[in-house]
Amino acid sequence: xxxxxxxxxxxxxxxxxxxxxxxxxxxxxxxxxxxxxxxxxxxxxxxxxxxxxxxxxxxxxxxxxxxxxxxxxxxxxxxxxxxxxxxxxxxxxxxxxxxxxxxxxxxxxxxxxxxxxxxxxxxxxxxxxxxxxxxxxxxxxxxxxxxxxxxxxxxxxxxxxxxxxxxxxxxxxxxxxxxxxxxxxxxxxxxxxxxxxxxxxxxxxxxxxxxxxxxxxxxxxxxxxxxxxxxxxxxxxxxxxxxxxxxxxxxxxxxxxxxxxxxxxxxxxxxxxxxxxxxxxxxxxxxxxxxxxxxxxxxxxxxxxxxxxxxx
Amino acid sequence: xxxxxxxxxxxxxxxxxxxxxxxxxxxxxxxxxxxxxxxxxxxxxxxxxxxxxxxxxxxxxxxxxxxxxxxxxxxxxxxxxxxxxxxxxxxxxxxxxxxxxxxxxxxxxxxxxxxxxxxxxxxxxxxxxxxxxxxxxxxxxxxxxxxxxxxxxxxxxxxxxxxxxxxxxxxxxxxxxxxxxxxxxxxxxxxxxxxxxxxxxxxxxxxxxxxxxxxxxxxxxxxxxxxxxxxxxxxxxxxxxxxxxxxxxxxxxxxxxxxxxxxxxxxxxxxxxxxxxxxxxxxxxxxxxxxxxxxxxxxxxxxxxxxxxxxxxxxxxxxxxxxxxxxxxxxxxxxxxxxxxxxxxxxxxxxxxxxxxxxxxxxxxxxxxxxxxxxxxxxxxxxxxxxxxxxxxxxxxxxxxxxxxxxxxxxxxxxxxxxxxxxxxxxxxxxxxxxxxxxxxxxxxxxxxxxxxxxxxx
Numbered sequence: 206x207x208x209x210x211x212x213x214x215x216x217x218x219x220x221x222x223x224x225x226x227x228x229x230x231x232x233x234x235x236x237x238x239x240x241x242x243x244x245x246x247x248x249x250x251x252x253x254x255x256x257x258x259x260x261x262x263x264x265x266x267x268x269x270x271x272x273x274x275x276x277x278x279x280x281x282x283x284x285x286x287x288x289x290x291x292x293x294x295x296x297x298x299x300x301x302x303x304x305x306x307x308x309x310x311x312x313x314x315x316x317x318x319x320x321x322x323x324x325x326x327x328x329x330x331x332x333x334x335x336x337x338x339x340x341x342x343x344x345x346x347x348x349x350x351x352x353x354x355x356x357x358x359x360x361x362x363x364x365x366x367x368x369x370x371x372x373x374x375x376x377x378x379x380x381x382x383x384x385x386x387x388x389x390x391x392x393x394x395x396x397x398x399x400x401x402x403x404x405x406x407x408x409x410x411x412x413x414x415x416x417x418x419x420x421x422x423x424x425x426x427x428x429x430x431x432x433x434x435x436x437x438x439x440x441x442x443x444x445x446x447x448x449x450x451x452x453x454x455x456x457x458x459x460x461x462x463x464x465x466x467x468x469x470x471x472x473x474x475x476x477x478x479x480x481x482x483x484x485x486x487x488x489x490x491x492x493x494x495x496x497x498x499x500x501x502x503x504x505x506x507x508x509x510x511x512x513x514x515x516x517x
Numbered sequence: 518x519x520x521x522x523x524x525x526x527x528x529x530x531x532x533x534x535x536x537x538x539x540x541x542x543x544x545x546x547x548x549x550x551x552x553x554x555x556x557x558x559x560x561x562x563x564x565x566x567x568x569x570x571x572x573x574x575x576x577x578x579x580x581x582x583x584x585x586x587x588x589x590x591x592x593x594x595x596x597x598x599x600x601x602x603x604x605x606x607x608x609x610x611x612x613x614x615x616x617x618x619x620x621x622x623x624x625x626x627x628x629x630x631x632x633x634x635x636x637x638x639x640x641x642x643x644x645x646x647x648x649x650x651x652x653x654x655x656x657x658x659x660x661x662x663x664x665x666x667x668x669x670x671x672x673x674x675x676x677x678x679x680x681x682x683x684x685x686x687x688x689x690x691x692x693x694x695x696x697x698x699x700x701x702x703x704x705x706x707x708x709x710x711x712x713x714x715x716x717x718x719x720x721x722x723x724x725x726x727x728x729x730x731x732x733x734x735x736x737x738x739x740x741x742x743x744x745x746x747x748x749x750x751x752x753x754x755x756x757x758x759x760x761x762x763x764x765x766x767x768x769x770x771x772x773x774x775x776x777x778x779x780x781x782x783x784x785x786x787x788x789x790x791x792x793x794x795x796x797x798x799x800x801x802x803x804x805x806x807x808x809x810x811x812x813x814x815x816x817x818x819x820x821x822x823x824x825x826x827x828x829x830x831x832x833x834x835x836x837x838x839x840x841x842x843x844x845x846x847x848x849x850x851x852x853x854x855x856x857x858x859x860x861x862x863x864x865x866x867x868x869x870x871x872x873x874x875x876x877x878x879x880x881x882x883x884x885x886x887x888x889x890x891x892x893x894x895x896x897x898x899x900x901x902x903x904x905x906x907x908x909x910x911x912x913x914x915x916x917x918x919x920x921x922x923x924x925x926x927x928x929x930x931x932x933x934x935x936x937x938x939x940x941x942x943x944x945x946x947x948x949x950x951x952x953x954x955x956x957x958x959x960x961x962x963x964x965x966x967x968x969x970x971x972x973x974x975x
Binding site for chain 2 (some may be wrong): 229234237238241242244245248266271272273291351355356374376377378379462463464465466468477478481482483484485486487
């Protein structure tokens with residue numbers, strides 16, 4: 206500290222410049238504190254996300270690199286990712302699955318959420334019941350569905366039999382296999398989306414509905430002109446997240462069909478897994494395919510954000 | 518630092534402005550807590566990282582009461598039986614009693630995730646001894662992950678055991694003149710049939726030709742019973758049921774020298790024959806109607822008369838959960854009378870990891886485990902075949918005994934090539950399309966041949 210005694214503090218008045226400097230200093234210190242808090246998470250973020258992504262990008266330009274030394278092959282893996290016909294099949298299957306599963310799970314989830322919202326009391330057990338499939342491990346869920354869709358004594362075929370429809374070959378038919386997997390995923394996911402939509406519905410201001418009722422709006426009009434517009438932020442989140450999650454479909458396909466029959470249920474992540482771990486020396490191709498999926502998800506998500514934000 | 522007495526108004530103003538003035542000893546309490554926590558967390562975290570980076574690799578601490586082994590050998594394999602871990606506990610005790618200076622650590626991978634687990638293992642610290650099935654052997658040998666054990670295998674002390682193991686296994690494990698594994702276990706695949714149903718249909722001997730099998734299956738098929746069934750989906754290992762039919766026509770995925778495809782045109786007849794069983798003769802359920810477990814359940818219930826399956830299942834159907842009817846085993850039929858009848862089988866090999874620091878000790882385990890005195894009783898326990906030609910396991914199932922003695926010598930296994938699994942994966946949809954009637958067997962083999970050609974040397 207300096208030798209000169211500072212002026213009595215009661216007489217201290219900061220100049221504008223000094224005040225601004227101190228504010229900047231304070232802002233800088235606060236930012237540093239924030240970064241310090243972020244540091245532990247940043248380490249994990251860098252170690253387990255950024256570094257693997259960069260390593261994956263490195264692998265896309267090489268052959269091997271995991272159990273064999275990496276050899277540079279330029280754009281060969283990227284070229285194969287665009288020309289391999291199975292890649293196109295898996296992308297189409299994945300998109301087809303998303304088109305089946307996402308709208309279905311949203312419609313069913315919304316209907317269930319509206320029912321639960323209107324239930325005067327006793328909806329608690331139903332909420333738990335709807336959420337139960339989401340908590341079920343994928344392997345267990347898949348095994349349950351193997352019985353549900355079994356040809357001779359499966360619940361689905363028995364119910365179809367009641368209305369005179371012959372038994373269907375759910376997992377063995379190339380046309381039915383993807384809808385069947387979508388059914389399983391809808392069954393597993395509907396509880397989550399129901400609770401999300403219910404939470405959003407319960408947060409809507411009741412005065413708007415009271416005013417609409419006074420103005421003579423019926424239930425559908427209230428739903429159409431109040432509920433849906435107010436729930437747009439929730440739908441925005443739901444659409445983006447559901448797209449990201451569903452484009453990564455793997456576990457149910459791996460357990461139920463392993464991509465069959467005749468590649469009719471082969472998805473992009475299924476192919477990445479096969480190429481990465483089961484095929485010989487296809488690490489770079491699998492890495493390139495992973496990046497294709499990443500870019501595809503990014504592209505779709507940006508489109509969704511743009512479309513939904515504009516309407517919001 | 519000079520200190521001054523501040524008025525209450527000054528204190529309040531400085532606190533409210535949230536300006537930290539160290540000269541006057543002022544620090545906002547919230548600021549102080551924030552900084553202290555941030556500094557503490559960061560320091561602790563940095564300390565942990567620094568410790569982790571700087572610390573030497575931990576050395577395993579033994580109990581002072583534990584017997585001091587000079588080396589620990591870790592072995593990894595897939596479970597061959599629900600009680601496999603228990604069997605290995607006994608083998609561990611036996612091995613350690615015979616080798617007091619080596620501790621044995623048996624571990625298991627899951628068959629479903631075998632490739633991923635082995636890849637991850639080889640990429641880091643693999644087990645000393647790895648049980649590799651023939652489907653993946655070439656991939657890991659050519660990746661440099663498997664040790665060349667030629668010197669061990671060619672040693673005088675191993676000569677008797679080497680002579681007692683089937684010669685074909687030494688061909689399989691030979692890469693560029695070096696030996697990379699010792700044959701241990703295997704499974705053969707073929708046909709089970711319900712003797713009671715055959716007898717009721719007036720069939721006294723199991724047919725040995727394709728035409729005879731069609732006639733038998735037709736005679737056996739009723740409203741309640743399917744005459745014949747075979748696997749058709751890849752995750753159910755359907756290729757094991759398809760390969761003997763094309764092997765019997767001298768076809769295979771590749772030519773014997775592995776330089777060209779060998780499916781088109783030789784594989785067409787066998788593929789079409791199996792497709793016709795479903796589509797033309799209608800003696801088998803439509804493709805995809807039943808998975809492997811479903812077919813087994815129908816066979817146990819007497820609703821399938823002739824079933825392609827894996828021969829170790831004989832232990833279940835004869836000993837563990839005996840079926841209520843007479844059970845027989847057979848090979849896939851020859852194309853014509855007196856033609857070739859092969860049996861499909863795949864085998865597993867005890868290998869030593871290139872990265873193993875205990876290769877000598879690992880070899881002691883390989884030598885001990887594959888010896889007739891150890892592998893035969895173990896094979897009998899788990900119901901698998903062995904590759905020993907000097908002795909045979911004493912199976913509880915008479916059918917498995919028959920398989921070991923009559924069919925295993927006729928096994929034509931898979932071809933050992935880097936891309937073999939990828940070839941099978943990629944060509945299988947074409948075979949499936951033939952089974953569904955979406956294309957002929959000949960067309961399927963043309964496309965399958967192109968797929969194999971595309972993968973040769975890639």
